Amino acid sequence: MSANIKVDENDSGETEPVQNLTDGFHLLIDALKANDLNTIYGVPGIPITDFGRLAQASGMRVLSFRHEQHAGNAAAIAGYLTQKPGLCLTVSAPGFLNGLTALANATTNCFPMILISGSSEREIVDLQQGDYEEMDQLAIAKPMCKAAYRVLHAEDIGIAVARAIRSAVSGRPGGVYLDLPAKLFGQVIDADTGAMSIVKVIDPAPAQWPGQDAVERALSVIKSAKKPLIILGKGAAYAQADEAIRHFVETSGIPYLPMSMAKGLLPDTHPQSAGAARSLALKESDVVIMVGARLNWLLSHGKGKSWGEPGSKRFVQIDIEPREMDSNVEIAAPLVGDIASVMSSLAAGMTSNWPKPPAEWLNAINEKRDANLARMAPKLDGNEVPMNFHTALGALKNIIKERPETMLVNEGANTLDFARSIIDMYQPRKRLDVGTWGVMGIGMGAAIAAAVETGLPVLAVEGDSAFGFSGMEVETICRYQLPVCIVIFNNNGIYRGTDVNPTGGAEAAPTVFVKNARYDKMMEAFGGIGISAETRDELTKAVNDALDSGKPTLINAVIDENAGTESGRIGNLNPQSVVSKK
Ligand code: ADP
Ligand code: MG
Numbered sequence: 001m002s003a004n005i006k007v008d009e010n011d012s013g014e015t016e017p018v019q020n021l022t023d024g025f026h027l028l029i030d031a032l033k034a035n036d037l038n039t040i041y042g043v044p045g046i047p048i049t050d051f052g053r054l055a056q057a058s059g060m061r062v063l064s065f066r067h068e069q070h071a072g073n074a075a076a077i078a079g080y081l082t083q084k085p086g087l088c089l090t091v092s093a094p095g096f097l098n099g100l101t102a103l104a105n106a107t108t109n110c111f112p113m114i115l116i117s118g119s120s121e122r123e124i125v126d127l128q129q130g131d132y133e134e135m136d137q138l139a140i141a142k143p144m145c146k147a148a149y150r151v152l153h154a155e156d157i158g159i160a161v162a163r164a165i166r167s168a169v170s171g172r173p174g175g176v177y178l179d180l181p182a183k184l185f186g187q188v189i190d191a192d193t194g195a196m197s198i199v200k201v202i203d204p205a206p207a208q209w210p211g212q213d214a215v216e217r218a219l220s221v222i223k224s225a226k227k228p229l230i231i232l233g234k235g236a237a238y239a240q241a242d243e244a245i246r247h248f249v250e251t252s253g254i255p256y257l258p259m260s261m262a263k264g265l266l267p268d269t270h271p272q273s274a275g276a277a278r279s280l281a282l283k284e285s286d287v288v289i290m291v292g293a294r295l296n297w298l299l300s301h302g303k304g305k306s307w308g309e310p311g312s313k314r315f316v317q318i319d320i321e322p323r324e325m326d327s328n329v330e331i332a333a334p335l336v337g338d339i340a341s342v343m344s345s346l347a348a349g350m351t352s353n354w355p356k357p358p359a360e361w362l363n364a365i366n367e368k369r370d371a372n373l374a375r376m377a378p379k380l381d382g383n384e385v386p387m388n389f390h391t392a393l394g395a396l397k398n399i400i401k402e403r404p405e406t407m408l409v410n411e412g413a414n415t416l417d418f419a420r421s422i423i424d425m426y427q428p429r430k431r432l433d434v435g436t437w438g439v440m441g442i443g444m445g446a447a448i449a450a451a452v453e454t455g456l457p458v459l460a461v462e463g464d465s466a467f468g469f470s471g472m473e474v475e476t477i478c479r480y481q482l483p484v485c486i487v488i489f490n491n492n493g494i495y496r497g498t499d500v501n502p503t504g505g506a507e508a509a510p511t512v513f514v515k516n517a518r519y520d521k522m523m524e525a526f527g528g529i530g531i532s533a534e535t536r537d538e539l540t541k542a543v544n545d546a547l548d549s550g551k552p553t554l555i556n557a558v559i560d561e562n563a564g565t566e567s568g569r570i571g572n573l574n575p576q577s578v579v580s581k582k
Pocket of ligand 1: 108109110172173232233234235236238239259260261262291292293294295296298318319320321324337338339340435436
């Protein structure tokens, strides 16, 4: 888009175009659109307010948030869902820093996004002369993301956007920072020169095939296994190689465990799912095939008690990042490449009469799984008032079963842990949660991006504490009339609502909130639907109504304040003083 910028004044004081010109604003829009990046999540302000207006005028979707962190989380989830970098736009210094949390989180999770931030003038920042919102943003961003670039000349915008896209999506995906000083936006250049500077990135994430020797090594390790196990991670979900993964799982006959965001890659009700026999599968397996999952804290680093006898495992690991191999334990068969290519190489080496794992192993897993599911079932059917985590989640489990296309967002401590194991997922990339850091605050950003990117109904299942981090974005949800239903598991506090001030003083204990708060009223303030649900039937009806109507809805689900455990499932990471409890 060239702007017919008028630069000459005639005698009557009117301006006339003398040359076809463009500027930084328009070149950035052209560069993004040329690469099919058409949605921006951000917060307007100096110096990017006009950019947002011009972008919207050009037909881009520009979604304004109330806080940059949530715009950034939305961009990250957009990247995860689409394999194109999600765009987040922020103002300088404080806005940039707010967005940076999301950029670092995206990088940690291997989600592609680009944080585009306006910044103050280089000359003043570098001499530290105290500019408006002065900050050396490029230097600060660098260690937090995969790549960081600054653009000083308008004719470099095209190539900078191309570099940013390629950096975000090629190899292991991640976050990229693009620093655009205020002056750049107004820089004027010849429109034809500008048009020629736009780069359309060809094949931004090239296929990476594993070597044939690596494929053969992996197949021979898999074939030798007596108790094989597949672990699917969110890298497998990101790869959008759903059919190839299903083919590998089913041809091999090997039981699999999905990491939380890989749930639904195959339905959780699949006969080979070992989800409900997780402990046994990890402990007893002899060969573990990691597919787009890291042996980080979420898998106890691949060692220790939960992994059984030391030396009892051999690992096959499929990952696009070579340095992931041997990060925590020895990898017997590294398969470096993108999951689609690796899966097709493995398939080529696996005949249809590929030997199935020994029946003894499959039976052991199935028995354990069935016993665990049978033990859990009655808890999920309860009708207690007030509700507890199991009864409320039992209701939501049934709803997702009937509506498997729903995008599920989930955060909290107990609300997260219980929902992850209780709510079955049936389709790929439908579950969005706290990810690699286990971070609170992704909720509303993820819910907004899920609605915007997929057009599907969204159910956000939130602890009352977790919701608080991004709660103001309910206004954003109402403003854009997004089909988002938020259910808040309100147990009056963090972990539980029952702590009291040990001094006997009136000041509230650090983990409790206002008792019997009515979060539903927040939604009504912005014209959305707010409902307080005290029983399972009320909850079920309210969620079904919301998903049917597509209207922004917030349901305050009243949960027993005694329900819940300290830090949920990861209480072991929260040091407790024994001295103070004497
Ligand atoms: P989870 O938390 O579900 O276990 P992680 O985020 O720990 O998943 O791991 C995801 C892994 O997937 C990362 O190591 C990343 O490099 C890898 N990955 C991402 N995309 C691809 C892809 N297209 N092909 C192969 N590996 C990928
Ligand atoms: Mg709570």
